[in-house]
Amino acid sequence: MSTIRIPQIVPTPNEDSERLRKAFQGWGTDEKAIIWVLGHRNASQIKKIRESYQQLYNESLIDRLHSELSGDFEKAVVLWTLDPHERDAKLANEVLKKSKKNIDHLQVIVEIACSTSPHHLMAVRQSYCSLFDCSLEEDIASNVAAPLKKLLVGLVSSYRYDREVIDGNVAELEAAKLREAIEMKQLDHDDVVHTLSIRNVFQLRATFQLYTQKYGNPIDQDIKSCGTGDLESLLQKVVWCIDRPEKQFAEVVRASIVGFGTDEDSLTRAIVTRAEIDMMNIKGEYNNVFKTSLDSAVTDDTSGYYKDFLLTLLGARL
Amino acid sequence: MSTIRIPQIVPTPNEDSERLRKAFQGWGTDEKAIIWVLGHRNASQIKKIRESYQQLYNESLIDRLHSELSGDFEKAVVLWTLDPHERDAKLANEVLKKSKKNIDHLQVIVEIACSTSPHHLMAVRQSYCSLFDCSLEEDIASNVAAPLKKLLVGLVSSYRYDREVIDGNVAELEAAKLREAIEMKQLDHDDVVHTLSIRNVFQLRATFQLYTQKYGNPIDQDIKSCGTGDLESLLQKVVWCIDRPEKQFAEVVRASIVGFGTDEDSLTRAIVTRAEIDMMNIKGEYNNVFKTSLDSAVTDDTSGYYKDFLLTLLGARL
Numbered sequence: 129m130s131t132i133r134i135p136q137i138v139p140t141p142n143e144d145s146e147r148l149r150k151a152f153q154g155w156g157t158d159e160k161a162i163i164w165v166l167g168h169r170n171a172s173q174i175k176k177i178r179e180s181y182q183q184l185y186n187e188s189l190i191d192r193l194h195s196e197l198s199g200d201f202e203k204a205v206v207l208w209t210l211d212p213h214e215r216d217a218k219l220a221n222e223v224l225k226k227s228k229k230n231i232d233h234l235q236v237i238v239e240i241a242c243s244t245s246p247h248h249l250m251a252v253r254q255s256y257c258s259l260f261d262c263s264l265e266e267d268i269a270s271n272v273a274a275p276l277k278k279l280l281v282g283l284v285s286s287y288r289y290d291r292e293v294i295d296g297n298v299a300e301l302e303a304a305k306l307r308e309a310i311e312m313k314q315l316d317h318d319d320v321v322h323t324l325s326i327r328n329v330f331q332l333r334a335t336f337q338l339y340t341q342k343y344g345n346p347i348d349q350d351i352k353s354c355g356t357g358d359l360e361s362l363l364q365k366v367v368w369c370i371d372r373p374e375k376q377f378a379e380v381v382r383a384s385i386v387g388f389g390t391d392e393d394s395l396t397r398a399i400v401t402r403a404e405i406d407m408m409n410i411k412g413e414y415n416n417v418f419k420t421s422l423d424s425a426v427t428d429d430t431s432g433y434y435k436d437f438l439l440t441l442l443g444a445r446l
Numbered sequence: 447m448s449t450i451r452i453p454q455i456v457p458t459p460n461e462d463s464e465r466l467r468k469a470f471q472g473w474g475t476d477e478k479a480i481i482w483v484l485g486h487r488n489a490s491q492i493k494k495i496r497e498s499y500q501q502l503y504n505e506s507l508i509d510r511l512h513s514e515l516s517g518d519f520e521k522a523v524v525l526w527t528l529d530p531h532e533r534d535a536k537l538a539n540e541v542l543k544k545s546k547k548n549i550d551h552l553q554v555i556v557e558i559a560c561s562t563s564p565h566h567l568m569a570v571r572q573s574y575c576s577l578f579d580c581s582l583e584e585d586i587a588s589n590v591a592a593p594l595k596k597l598l599v600g601l602v603s604s605y606r607y608d609r610e611v612i613d614g615n616v617a618e619l620e621a622a623k624l625r626e627a628i629e630m631k632q633l634d635h636d637d638v639v640h641t642l643s644i645r646n647v648f649q650l651r652a653t654f655q656l657y658t659q660k661y662g663n664p665i666d667q668d669i670k671s672c673g674t675g676d677l678e679s680l681l682q683k684v685v686w687c688i689d690r691p692e693k694q695f696a697e698v699v700r701a702s703i704v705g706f707g708t709d710e711d712s713l714t715r716a717i718v719t720r721a722e723i724d725m726m727n728i729k730g731e732y733n734n735v736f737k738t739s740l741d742s743a744v745t746d747d748t749s750g751y752y753k754d755f756l757l758t759l760l761g762a763r764l
Contacts, residue, residue: 246575250568250572250605253605254568254605257564257605257607257608261607261609261611262607262611262646263605263606263607263644263646264605265604265605265643265644266607266644266645266646269640269644270616274636277640278636278640281640281644282603285600285603285604285605285643286583286603287568287571287572287575287581287582287583287603288581289575289579289580289581289584290575291579293579293580298588318592318596322587322595322596322599325583325603326581326583326584326587326599327584328580328581
């Protein structure tokens with residue numbers, strides 16, 4: 129469930145564009161008005177505002193936001209204002225172009241491939257080709273080493289069936305294959321990559337459940353106990369993103385604020401990409417696991433308009 | 447280049463629907479009129495005719511064709527009248543559901559994955575999910591054994607970049623990797639599957655060309671000389687479909703008519719799926735290699751309305 133608060137009577141895209149235009153003009157920028165408009169619209173409404181803004185003022189809303197805002201606030205508002213598939217294509221590209229990539233970076237690609245709809249993933253791949261002159265898979269192949277490359281190429285290439293069809297025999301067979309790979313410590317086996325990439329999420333959840341019933345532990349735990357390598361870590365996140373995305377994103381938020389300083393990019397990503405999808409569940413999960421509210425974590429670790437914007441997406445009435 | 451002859455002034459979809467309706471009514475069916483209309487329209491025109499027919503007569507044109515026609519003629523006309531992505535989804539499913547699958551069957555999936563546009567392949571995957579309640583990849587995984595499974599899942603999952611961007615270094619590197627796999631007879635190596643699945647066709651053609659320059663033989667020949675197994679045969683067809691689809695389809699037509707009897711399903715598939723894409727090139731290739739025209743091969747091996755329909759798609763003026 130979404131946490132965005134959309135007013136009961138939504139202004140027309142033209143009215144919203146005019147409001148934004150006013151916020152940009154004159155002495156300084158009216159950041160509150162920007163938050164007020166964009167923080168209370170969903171992706172399809174924002175798409176219409178972008179189109180209407182372009183038509184009315186012959187300039188790109190995204191470009192204008194870039195020039196008016198700065199810092200983490202700018203990044204968050206721009207990311208939020210992009211089409212979700214374009215946003216994910218940009219997030220994936222940003223990660224792949226980093227000279228040093230760790231699991232915290234590569235998990236972004238897992239999130240895009242495993243915790244969004246099949247249709248969305250296809251749109252991300254199309255956007256990626258349009259924006260970056262090569263396919264997402266090619267950039268993974270050039271920038272990530274084996275065995276992570278093999279797993280990630282498989283995952284981003286998936287087009288999972290999207291209705292709830294579960295085959296008990298498949299669950300039985302594939303739980304056993306996953307078990308065998310874990311016991312043999314062959315986590316990059318073709319069977320593992322195929323199973324995690326091609327099955328629909330309902331089927332995979334049934335397979336994971338059966339795994340726990342048959343072998344005693346949740347599969348993500350058994351994967352972790354195979355070793356401390358990157359493949360084990362990434363596979364654990366694959367299981368979370370498929371089985372309980374709220375777990376993955378609660379962990380991302382937590383990791384972004386614990387310790388000294390805040391990882392604003394990760395915090396922004398988690399909130400912006402999930403606000404309209406399942407942020408309510410993520411809040412619940414966060415509360416259960418960390419015994420404190422996600423909102424108060426954000427309040428304590430951020431400030432200024434950036435904080436206000438994130439809290440708006442989290443459903444606060446500012 | 448296409449071989450379809452579309453009249454300069456195309457009747458409206460409603461006029462075409464009325465013509466077809468008349469052909470179905472009364473004593474017997476007017477097959478000539480059906481060929482006259484559907485054999486002279488392209489896929490987007492036929493789509494509109496299907497819609498208009500449904501609206502005017504509250505029945506599906508496809509269903510009516512099934513009930514009015516029979517045999518190879520029925521199969522060919524129905525296949526031609528389907529949306530190209532739905533047609534390919536059905537062809538793939540038909541192959542995967544066969545109890546005994548040989549290379550002549552599985553090559554159909556290679557053709558769909560490697561000799562059509564990335565956008566078309568995505569649409570085929572979407573159609574497959576809608577029609578058959580699971581993904582194309584799932585059906586491959588359940589119905590094809592390793593190592594062909596691995597290759598086919600990789601190929602159908604591809605979304606290749608579709609513009610002509612060639613990187614000389616990538617060609618160099620990947621020609622060497624392909625060579626190594628051929629020398630080690632490890633044709634199902636991850637590097638082979640990745641290279642053939644993720645690169646754009648222009649890049650792959652450059653890689654194949656460089657391979658020939660560096661190692662003396664065309665890569666499809668070297669693959670064939672690795673062994674006589676199914677993987678070698680299928681990989682050869684992958685190279686053809688990427689490098690010179692006209693070669694693949696000229697071979698399919700040839701194989702369908704040589705020897706005793708005709709393989710009508712393969713002949714129909716080759717002509718129906720390529721008539722609007724590159725049938726002119728396929729005719730040229732056929733002529734060069736087999737020293738006889740593809741049209742005369744069809745004339746000699748088929749008969750009746752089936753023959754007339756195929757020749758119409760091949761551009762004959764009957």
